[in-house]
Amino acid sequence: MVTLKELTKEELFTSGHRLCEGCGEGTIVRMTMKALRGATIITNATGCLEVASTIYPYTSWRIPWVHVAFENAAAVASGIEAAYKALARRNAWDRHVDVIAIAGDGGTFDIGIQALSGALEREHDFLYICLDNEAYMNTGIQRSGATPHGAATTTSPAGTKIPGKPEFKKDLIGICAAHGIKYAATASPFYWNDYITKVRKGLEVEGPAVIHVFSPCTPGMRIEASRSIELARLAVQTRYWPVYEVEKGKYKLNIKVAQPKPVVDFLKIQGRFRHLFEPQFQHELDTIQRWVDENWKRITELCGES
Amino acid sequence: MKRCTALSDAGKLGWKSLPIGGILLEPGSALKYKTGDWRSSKPIVDEAKCNNCLLCWIYCPDAAIIRKEKVVAVNYDYCKGCGICANVCPVKAITMVEERR
Amino acid sequence: MRKRVPREGDNDGGGEKMSRIMGLTGDEAIAYAAKQSNVDVVAAYPITPQTIIVEAFSEYVANGEVHTEFVCVESEHSATSACIGASLTGARVFTATSSQGLALMHEMLYIASGLRCPIVMGVANRALSAPINIHGDHSDMMASRDCGWIQIYAENAQEAYDWVIQAFKIAEDREVLLPVTVNIDGFVISHSMEGVNVLEDEEVSRFLSTRKPVYTIDPDKPVTVGALCLPDYYSEMKKQQAEALNNSLGVIEKVNEEYRGLTSRGYSAIEAYGTEDAEAAVLCLGSTAGTAKTVAKKLRDVGKNVGVIKPWIYRPFPDEEVLKAVHNLKALAVLDRACSFGAPYGALCSDILATLYQNGKELKVFNRVYGLGGRDITPSDIESVFNEALEAAKTGVVKENMKFIGVRE
Numbered sequence: 020m021v022t023l024k025e026l027t028k029e030e031l032f033t034s035g036h037r038l039c040e041g042c043g044e045g046t047i048v049r050m051t052m053k054a055l056r057g058a059t060i061i062t063n064a065t066g067c068l069e070v071a072s073t074i075y076p077y078t079s080w081r082i083p084w085v086h087v088a089f090e091n092a093a094a095v096a097s098g099i100e101a102a103y104k105a106l107a108r109r110n111a112w113d114r115h116v117d118v119i120a121i122a123g124d125g126g127t128f129d130i131g132i133q134a135l136s137g138a139l140e141r142e143h144d145f146l147y148i149c150l151d152n153e154a155y156m157n158t159g160i161q162r163s164g165a166t167p168h169g170a171a172t173t174t175s176p177a178g179t180k181i182p183g184k185p186e187f188k189k190d191l192i193g194i195c196a197a198h199g200i201k202y203a204a205t206a207s208p209f210y211w212n213d214y215i216t217k218v219r220k221g222l223e224v225e226g227p228a229v230i231h232v233f234s235p236c237t238p239g240m241r242i243e244a245s246r247s248i249e250l251a252r253l254a255v256q257t258r259y260w261p262v263y264e265v266e267k268g269k270y271k272l273n274i275k276v277a278q279p280k281p282v283v284d285f286l287k288i289q290g291r292f293r294h295l296f297e298p299q300f301q302h303e304l305d306t307i308q309r310w311v312d313e314n315w316k317r318i319t320e321l322c323g324e325s
Numbered sequence: 326m327k328r329c330t331a332l333s334d335a336g337k338l339g340w341k342s343l344p345i346g347g348i349l350l351e352p353g354s355a356l357k358y359k360t361g362d363w364r365s366s367k368p369i370v371d372e373a374k375c376n377n378c379l380l381c382w383i384y385c386p387d388a389a390i391i392r393k394e395k396v397v398a399v400n401y402d403y404c405k406g407c408g409i410c411a412n413v414c415p416v417k418a419i420t421m422v423e424e425r426r
Numbered sequence: 427m428r429k430r431v432p433r434e435g436d437n438d439g440g441g442e443k444m445s446r447i448m449g450l451t452g453d454e455a456i457a458y459a460a461k462q463s464n465v466d467v468v469a470a471y472p473i474t475p476q477t478i479i480v481e482a483f484s485e486y487v488a489n490g491e492v493h494t495e496f497v498c499v500e501s502e503h504s505a506t507s508a509c510i511g512a513s514l515t516g517a518r519v520f521t522a523t524s525s526q527g528l529a530l531m532h533e534m535l536y537i538a539s540g541l542r543c544p545i546v547m548g549v550a551n552r553a554l555s556a557p558i559n560i561h562g563d564h565s566d567m568m569a570s571r572d573c574g575w576i577q578i579y580a581e582n583a584q585e586a587y588d589w590v591i592q593a594f595k596i597a598e599d600r601e602v603l604l605p606v607t608v609n610i611d612g613f614v615i616s617h618s619m620e621g622v623n624v625l626e627d628e629e630v631s632r633f634l635s636t637r638k639p640v641y642t643i644d645p646d647k648p649v650t651v652g653a654l655c656l657p658d659y660y661s662e663m664k665k666q667q668a669e670a671l672n673n674s675l676g677v678i679e680k681v682n683e684e685y686r687g688l689t690s691r692g693y694s695a696i697e698a699y700g701t702e703d704a705e706a707a708v709l710c711l712g713s714t715a716g717t718a719k720t721v722a723k724k725l726r727d728v729g730k731n732v733g734v735i736k737p738w739i740y741r742p743f744p745d746e747e748v749l750k751a752v753h754n755l756k757a758l759a760v761l762d763r764a765c766s767f768g769a770p771y772g773a774l775c776s777d778i779l780a781t782l783y784q785n786g787k788e789l790k791v792f793n794r795v796y797g798l799g800g801r802d803i804t805p806s807d808i809e810s811v812f813n814e815a816l817e818a819a820k821t822g823v824v825k826e827n828m829k830f831i832g833v834r835e
Contacts, residue, residue, distance in 0.1 A: 033388060034355070034403035036387070038386060042386045045385075046385070095508065346540065352649075
């Protein structure tokens, strides 16, 4: 645990990027940079962060950064990690380099799941951070495997017959933990200390580590820009986004929520759920509350909390 | 500081002089791109109220809060006026004021 | 499991120290060349008929014969992705694939060349589905011919071995910095054993030396790789890349010269057989040229003036060398081992026709598509083509511009 004053003033992710006002990714990446412990290389999948932070000839990055394609942040990271091992073996390199793969929910849950799974199975020493804004935001808010039930996106619109996405969100950490990796965790940018601690933990683990962080999106979740971090707090306080970690298969709840707010508190400030407050779809609010409750129960039981 | 406009060719390198592979050699060159003109409202810090908790600093997506000795200040070159700082400030030391240009 | 990997000391015992012969299939020759080239990273996925390359290399790794980090990726797309990442660190990188694997890599091939990564890839050419077919033709590489990689076609295992070693030197040259494929015909070459003259490890190490990259993702000198380029910069990036690919012919020639000095084996952009006095010739890529040369010799021995033109380098297209080779010809048969659906001619023939037309050459050209999905092309098939070409040379008339040969009606 650190205090804010102890965190470095150095900004390795500079101002001047073109992320939206109030973008959760901007906040999360700045926090990530505060947790670095030495030489670090980033591989970044195609998405909001990649596109907005490197519009030629401008770059916000002050550490080595590579973007290759949408679905392969984990594969590119695997290649970099392997290369440094080989270079060290022939005495062409003598320091440890931390490799961090950053991708959105699209580049992780859907198109990127194969590369991530392969990298985890091969046990590359790297940290994978999924910035989850719960849709393909960069291409204009289309649904992903991370989009929650009932959310309106352009490919799961709030129609008169179908009120937003019918399916439910994939359990990313469950999938990652099933690979037997040493460290996987969820996080929310409101809880900056928890997140920064987790990034450092993920870097220190030898082998793959995954952090899944809730990333508020101003236009995509249709919130006021100023309420971005507030939303990240509500996500946790309504138990919508449990914050826990899995170390060598053992689950531990990091942020206890003894008196949860009802999930409607989280839903009602987001325009993407606005349609669910109409009379004919209000039962969906119960469905979501039930999902939140069941998910919370499942996670807390795994964590050994009653 | 020149704005990057897609249509104007002025000052842009040709294929013979560009570093190969589209590589960018200058770290943090985005600092040359001032996003401050995105704002429609700007945060004003009441230094008397600011207790230097630094929450606005850590949450700002644009690194537009400056850590001074005892209080914070806003870097208006980059501040996009999102208002997160005003929203999170525990002592309400920051107010968003509409900005007209 | 049968001991497949050639070991040191596997030679036939004869000859001087400088020339060592090993029994190697095309795949094994490629793997052995990559081994001697001291590659740092191999990221690869198995697919018939490339499998022997990755299996042989895996054995080298398991026996500690190489320092290479071998990444058994979960798909060919991830193979190229990992290769790109590795290459950007300054490491020497190799991979191999065929057919569907190459097709799956397609997106990444363009990125590898766009980011100027000097990756060398062995391709055991195999037909593309559908229908699924595991045998050899050139449809896989032809489908990606515009990807910006240097593309070399080897006729046999010896050429594959020689070209893989040269490929690293060409790719990593600071004036080039482009990835290279070395193509061999699936099964015909990949799985056929030949006596291959191989160099000693030290000779290859001296010839190649360590890679000296221009830019790397070095924590001490941070760079941003893969930025978004809007319309105001993209065209310049592509022009720069196109120029680099075209200019690589000069570097290829230089490397060929150096390699000839080392091995006495000479390579260039094109091999021309008998074209100084031929009036008709066959032009094709890969192993078929070997058969064609045998047929041509037989015909020349009975007084027919025929020749064979075998481009080693397909991309960048060696138009000047082609023009030189066809200089005295009256007729040329271009054999394409792939079908370019909907196009008036096969890919190779289209490039030839464009070159000849734009340079005012008036020889008669016709296109024959052959050998798809591993369909054998026999000496008598080729002899018929030579006879057609001789006929065209004599009469000035081509009966059929474009046709499939060896296909049942």
